[in-house]
Amino acid sequence: MADVARLAGVSSQTVSRVSTGHPGVVESTRRVVLDAMRELGYRPNSAARALKLGEFRTIGVILFTLATTGNSRTVEAIATQAALEGYAITLIPVAAPTQDGVLGAFTRLGELAVDGVIVIMEVHLLDATDLTLPPGMPVVVVDSDAGDRYPVVDTDQADGARQAVRHLLELGHRTVHHVGGPAESFSAERRAQAWRAVLEEAGRPVPPVERGDWSATSGYRAGLTLAADPACTAVFVANDQMALGVLRALHEHGRRVPEQVSVAGFDDIPDAASYLPPLTTVHQDFAEVGRRCVHGLLGQIRGERITPGTELVPTVLVHRSSTAAPPPAARRAP
The missing domain is CATH 3.40.50.2300 (Response regulator)
Known part of the structure; x- marks a missing residue:
């Protein structure tokens, strides 16, 4: 960042604002900074930014298969809505529909650094009384009867x-x-x-x-x-x-x-x-399912109190x- 600032003749703070898309930068200055970034091959360090801001701007999605229409279109809708909110998604397929398989996926997502997780349970994972997702991670579940324990979004x-x-x-x-x-x-x-x-x-x-x-x-x-x-x-x-x-x-x-x-x-x-x-x-309405999933998860990430329950999207x-x-x-x- 210091190298970019020197080449562009601006402060490091201005470079930071340009790299994060901050609106308070004059357009001519923004172009000079972007030119300097391209010349030096500079890319913002997302890990460093996450440590500073306390967020990764990434949502994890756990699912068992992309082969079904419902799952593939739900993931597409989640990815689209996440992008509109400035988030990316990290997709983690689970090979075995067991509690160990899901917990293993949570571990992988933790290593990949995500702010929250959407779990698409298209098949029975375990008996509902045995399903316990790790605490401390914001979670929204899709297509499940776990509404008395987690926020669930599902088609009616x-x-x-x-x-x-x-x-x-x-x-x-x-x-x-x-x-x-x-x-x-x-x-x-x-x-x-x-x-x-x-x-x-x-x-x-x-x-x-x-x-x-x-x-x-x-x-x-x-x-x-x-x-x-x-x-x-x-x-x-x-x-x-x-x-x-x-x-x-x-x-x-x-x-x-x-x-x-x-x-x-x-x-x-x-x-x-x-x-x-x-x-x-x-x-x-898969787009609405994706929108509600992302909004519910971001609400948790931002500290809102979310009551467990099932939110149904109407069908026609x-x-x-x-x-x-x-x-x-x-x-x-x-």
């Missing part, structure tokens, strides 16, 4: 599922089949519970759940079973990728969508409107062409 999974199933029943379908996500997934569990609850409240039969792993391939396998069942006229699928596989299986078996079978998904991925037919699905059912009234014979079924 249950309400989204209820909207989809009620939509299919209101169209006149006698019941709704379900292709669920992995049994160990919190979001899959909540969507399946809401599907079952709506059918039971309406006094409708509850078909067996077909399980997938969020992939289109697993949806196709589940779809083959459903396509072979002539009583199946409506399917609620736990995500859009699996719904794509279901659509393929129905097409291969000559079951027309939506004339013979209606299909509804969950996520509203960008490609959902381009499916054949365009997919009716539950829209998740997007009506497209993959759902319709069932065939007349199915509507007359007892």
